[in-house]
Amino acid sequence: MMIACEECGLVVDIPNLNEGEKATCPRCGHTLIKAVSLPFQRPVAYGIACLIMLTLSLSFPFLSFTVNGMGHQITLLNAVETLQHFENSVLAVLLMTTVIVFPAAYIVLVLYLYYCAHKVKNIGHVIHARSWLKFLCRVLFKIQPWLMVDVFLIGVLVSLVKISALAHIGLGNSFWAFCIYSVLVVKCVSLVDRTWLWDQFFAMVPVAGVHDGDTHMDNNHVGCHVCNQINPMPTTHHARCLRCDSRLHIFNVNHSLQYAWAYLFASIVLYIPANLYPMMYTVSLGQTEGSTILGGAILLWKMGSWPIALVIFIASIFIPMAKMFTLAGLYFSARKQASSSTHIAIKRLKLYRLAEFIGRWSMVDIFVVAILVALVQLQNVMAISPGPAALCFATVVIFTMLSAMSFDPRVFWIPKDKSYQQDSELDATESNSVVPSVHK
Numbered sequence: 322m323m324i325a326c327e328e329c330g331l332v333v334d335i336p337n338l339n340e341g342e343k344a345t346c347p348r349c350g351h352t353l354i355k356a357v358s359l360p361f362q363r364p365v366a367y368g369i370a371c372l373i374m375l376t377l378s379l380s381f382p383f384l385s386f387t388v389n390g391m392g393h394q395i396t397l398l399n400a401v402e403t404l405q406h407f408e409n410s411v412l413a414v415l416l417m418t419t420v421i422v423f424p425a426a427y428i429v430l431v432l433y434l435y436y437c438a439h440k441v442k443n444i445g446h447v448i449h450a451r452s453w454l455k456f457l458c459r460v461l462f463k464i465q466p467w468l469m470v471d472v473f474l475i476g477v478l479v480s481l482v483k484i485s486a487l488a489h490i491g492l493g494n495s496f497w498a499f500c501i502y503s504v505l506v507v508k509c510v511s512l513v514d515r516t517w518l519w520d521q522f523f524a525m526v527p528v529a530g531v532h533d534g535d536t537h538m539d540n541n542h543v544g545c546h547v548c549n550q551i552n553p554m555p556t557t558h559h560a561r562c563l564r565c566d567s568r569l570h571i572f573n574v575n576h577s578l579q580y581a582w583a584y585l586f587a588s589i590v591l592y593i594p595a596n597l598y599p600m601m602y603t604v605s606l607g608q609t610e611g612s613t614i615l616g617g618a619i620l621l622w623k624m625g626s627w628p629i630a631l632v633i634f635i636a637s638i639f640i641p642m643a644k645m646f647t648l649a650g651l652y653f654s655a656r657k658q659a660s661s662s663t664h665i666a667i668k669r670l671k672l673y674r675l676a677e678f679i680g681r682w683s684m685v686d687i688f689v690v691a692i693l694v695a696l697v698q699l700q701n702v703m704a705i706s707p708g709p710a711a712l713c714f715a716t717v718v719i720f721t722m723l724s725a726m727s728f729d730p731r732v733f734w735i736p737k738d739k740s741y742q743q744d745s746e747l748d749a750t751e752s753n754s755v756v757p758s759v760h761k
Contacts, residue, residue: 322334322335322520322525323335323525323531323533323551324353324354324516324544324549324551325535325537325542325544325549325551326346326348326349326351326353326544327351327544327546327549327731328346328349328351328670328730328731329346329348329349329351329536329666329670329730329731329733329734330536330537330538330544330572330731330734331346331347331348331349331534331535331536331734332531332532332533332534332535332536332542332551333346333347333353333533334533335353335354338354338355338356339356340356340357340358340359340360341356341357341358342355342356343355343356348663348734349666349667349670350667353516353549354514354516354517354549355514355517356514356517357512357514357517360517361435361438361439361442363512364431364435364509364512364513365431365432365435365436367505367508367509367512368428368431368432368435368509369432370505371424371428371502371505371506371509372425372428372429372432374498374499374501374502374505375421375424375425375428375502377494377495377498377502378397378495378498378499378502379396379397379398379421379495380495381396381493381494381495381498382394382395382396382491382493382494382495383395383396383397383399383493383495383496383499384477384481384490384491384492384493384496384692384696385490385491385493386484386488386489386490386491386696386697387488387489387490387491388487388488388489388703393696393697393698394491394493395695395696396495397421397495397499398421399695400416400691400692400694400695401413401416401417401421402695403691403694403695403698404416404691404694404695404707407694407706407707409707409711409712411712411715412687412690412691412707412711412712412715415687415715416473416687416688416691418467419467419468419469419473419684420469420470420473420688423464423467423468424468424470424506426460426464427461427464427465427468427510428506428509430457430460430461431461431509431513433457434454434457434458434461434518435518437454437522438518438521438522441521441522442521451522451523452566454522455523455565455566458515458518458519458522458547458548458565459547459565459567461513461515461518462515462547465510466681466722466726468506468510469681469684469688470502470503470506470507471503471506471507472681472682472684472685472688473503473688474499474500474503475632475682475685475688476684476685476686476687476688476689476691476692477496477499477688477692479629479632479633479685479689480688480689480692480693480696482628482629483629483689483693484693484696484697487703488697488703515547515548515549516548516549519548519549519550519564519565523548523564523565525549525550525551525564526550526563526564528542528551528552528553528563529553530542530553531551531553536734537572537731537734538572538734538735538736540554541553541554542554543555543560543569543570543571543572545562545564545565545567545569546567546570547562547565547567548562548564548565548567550562550563550564550565552569554571555569555571572729572731573729574655574729574732574735577727577728577729577732578652578655578728578732580724580727580728581648581652581724581725581727581728582652582724583724584720584721584723584724584727585645585648585649585652585720585721585724587716587720588641588645588716588717588720588721588724589645591713591714591716591717591720592641592642592645592713592714592717594709594710594713595614595710595713595714595717596613596614596615596638596710597613597710598611598613598708598709598710598713599611599612599613599708599709599710600612600613600614600617600686600690600707600708600710600711600714601617601690601693601694601705601706601707601708601711602705602706602707602708603697603703603704603705604703604704604705604706611708612708613710614633614637614638614686614710614714615634615638617633618630618633618634618637618638632685633685633686633689636682636683636685636686637683637685637686637714640679640680640682640683641683641717641718641721643676643679644676644679644680644683644721644725645721647672647673647675647676648673648676648721648724648725648728651669651672651673651676651728652728654669655669655732655733666733666734669730669733670730670733673725673728673730673733676725677722677725677726680718680721680722680725681718681722683714683717683718683721684715684718686714687711687714687715687718690707690708690711691707693705694706694707
């Protein structure tokens with residue numbers, strides 16, 4: 322089985338793996354495929370446990386807030402309802418989808434697909450609804466980057482420490498169920514390998530003329546980013562993958578950088594109001610006070626909660642800025658100069674991987690606001706409402722994630738002696754698709 326590495330473009334011929342083994346790219350170290358031990362039993366077991374814990378997380382009180390004899394108790398869904406009450410529908414939908422809907426849909430799809438794969442392997446079941454299975458597999462891996470259960474849990478813990486000095490906080494049964502649920506979701510996701518799962522339903526289609534050691538610069542194939550099927554170079558811009566029917570994307574430096582820069586510029590613009598406007602408003606004894614991201618971190622530091630202040634500062638200020646500067650540097654270097662050595666290419670690739678990984682954790686501050694808004698609602702005695710910066714900051718996080726996803730890291734592996742002139746010439750001859758320069 323041959324797979325084209327999606328991070329460096331090298332075509333690798335992978336032997337049959339035993340359970341517990343994984344194959345990595347010999348050039349960049351990216352994991353190409355892994356064979357999980359007990360591949361059918363473990364994901365299903367973790368998936369069922371996830372659904373049980375999710376049901377418990379939604380069925381009982383999550384947190385309670387008591388001050389001066391007055392109290393308020395919430396469930397997990399109350400956070401969504403409260404944001405909707407304050408006419409913050411976008412944040413409500415974001416919280417609902419990333420913490421509840423997408424994770425639940427992901428787990429249900431994993432259980433169904435692994436059940437179907439088990440029937441195909443052990444019973445010899447014939448696949449009838451092929452297009453439906455392909456669609457479900459595509460959906461499964463499309464929503465995977467947007468599962469933020471673990472990020473939400475960190476946001477809850479930060480919220481508790483943030484207001485523990487002001488009132489008594491009670492932890493409900495659903496809180497402990499959600500902690501277990503978060504761990505189970507992370508583990509379940511780590512057990513799912515997309516190449517292995519596709520192999521259970523649809524075998525890879527051999528493509529003539531593509532050999533082990535070829536790269537994306539050889540102009541003889543296109544690797545599918547959804548199922549890792551190697552496809553012959555398409556002749557039209559509407560070409561679909563031979564295996565999963567996903568739309569193929571030819572390696573195109575200009576196209577990748579245009580989308581990546583567009584999302585990055587949008588996030589930079591929105592990052593300004595996200596820091597200037599209040600993230601939330603606090604009402605205490607009839608007086609309203611706004612709090613910005615930096616102001617909240619400084620206040621926590623002065624109160625002696627310096628660990629939480631550092632978490633807020635790192636997640637909401639340092640990480641977004643570091644990611645934007647890092648991505649901008651990588652995009653600029655990718656456009657102006659190609660890699661002169663494998664060492665430099667790997668160095669840039671590791672930096673890109675780090676920027677892509679840490680981006681989602683900036684959503685911690687948004688989840689902190691959501692929990693505080695839902696929990697602290699005691700009329701004029703004490704209440705918290707979301708500020709205009711919350712929506713701006715959430716959009717910044719989403720756009721930086723989309724920017725990193727739009728960028729094609731294979732651009733790091735263009736040899737230094739290859740220029741971008743051929744790319745521009747092909748842009749003038751083809752309307753919607755580009756064939757990059759060839760290098761072996």
